[in-house]
Amino acid sequence: MILQIQGVSKNFGGLQALQNVTFDLPEGQILGLIGPNGAGKTTLFNVINGVYLPSKGRIIFQGEDVTHRNTTYMAHKGLARTHQIVKPLNDMTVLENVMVGACFGREGHGLAQARKIAHEVLEFIGLSERADQLASSLNVAQKKRLEMARALASRPYLLLLDEVLAGLNPSEIDHMVDVVKRIREQGITIIMIEHVMHAIMNVSDRILVLDYGQQIAEGSPEEVSNNPKVIEAYLGDPKLAQRLMEGAE
Template sequence: MSAPLLELEAVTRSFGGIRAVDGVSMRLNEGEVVGLIGPNGAGKTTLVNVITGVHTATSGRVRFRGEDVTAQRPFQAARRGLCRTFQIVQPFPEMTVLDNVAAGAMFGGRIDAIGAAREAAREHLEFVGLAPLSDKPASALTLAARKRLELAKSLAMKPKVLMLDEVNAGLNSAEIDGALELIRKIAARGVTILLIEHLMKVVLSVTERVLVLHHGALIAEGEPHAMVRDEKVIEAYLGEKYAKRYREAAGV
């Protein structure tokens, strides 16, 4: 097997007595689309925060292209191409949509001149379908559009690994289909994607491999369709009692 693009070695992150991420080891290979699922509070967002330098791992190592990046700061992660979107969108509210994306192109994507950054931003806005709203302030967008803006901003940063933290949360089904289409297009560009998602429809249709997190620990890993039938996974989501009833009802 070739060297992984991103590799986590026994990463733990504690907050006081709580281990939000507990000894997680995982790897992402170049060009893969991997799902990261788990019940609320499983530590998915914390894991992304550790990878992008928002939190530093209490113990363990994060390696990107073989380089130890455990202690990096968020802006360094961004410049390396470890980009993410936020579950709760984080725009620059008073800037135009165009300048929001230009900020990504300029600082994360390392385009020095404002003019050139805006040019690049236009392309990304075209790609996510927000071009007609370029000159609106970011605060004027709907939630679905803001999620697209987050995507455009991350794409402008020339991501090597794109971590999508619930980009579909709060969207209606037509909007989800649109977002799904976008994720496929981004994957087709060769960007490695780590998709944090609650919607099984999305996970099953775009990912090649799924990691399941529960109480901060990785409890299962494998092919998506197998994962949703995995007993440990069902138990994690539904609880032991319901998992048993579910098994009985399914006649297993």
């Protein structure tokens, strides 16, 4: 097991953002994390990578209890993530952005080696021509790819992807799904939050559904999309429920 989440809860004042979430993630899998807006998906990411301390429960990463560790520590241990709202380092070049990942991530390379890795990763993700541009000059789709590139450059064991498909057009989505699959082929474990149902159903080995901070279902894409609880949770948004069904086909 690369990651074990044991009874994790998180409260913000009176709001229960996560309630007793528990799951194990085997190495090399892609876990899809879905649920209506405000279900606590991003909060779960923030708890896993040490942005927030959980109010209750334990987080075990590669056999080590990392419940109280901060984000920097997690990055050094081999955890990388992207942000739902992209956070480019605006006044630095695309290459420099990716070099930060390589320099300060798990392998902690020096500048020369980091530059080499950054070029490789940019090639892999398709941003090579932009390497010397300022990150602020990229469009949204490119900024999402930049987030991925930065995360990959740190050579993580586990990658958390927070809505990397949101706001992309269909051809960009196809490209990104392809990238995700190729990342998995490198042996990197992935948890991804996504609203684009057909994509996530297609790419995930397992799906976990959160609703109001509770884990309401878990299983293969087929099991989850036929689960009455899940359909009920999505009832507020019939279109979404329909997309959910379509995705499983």
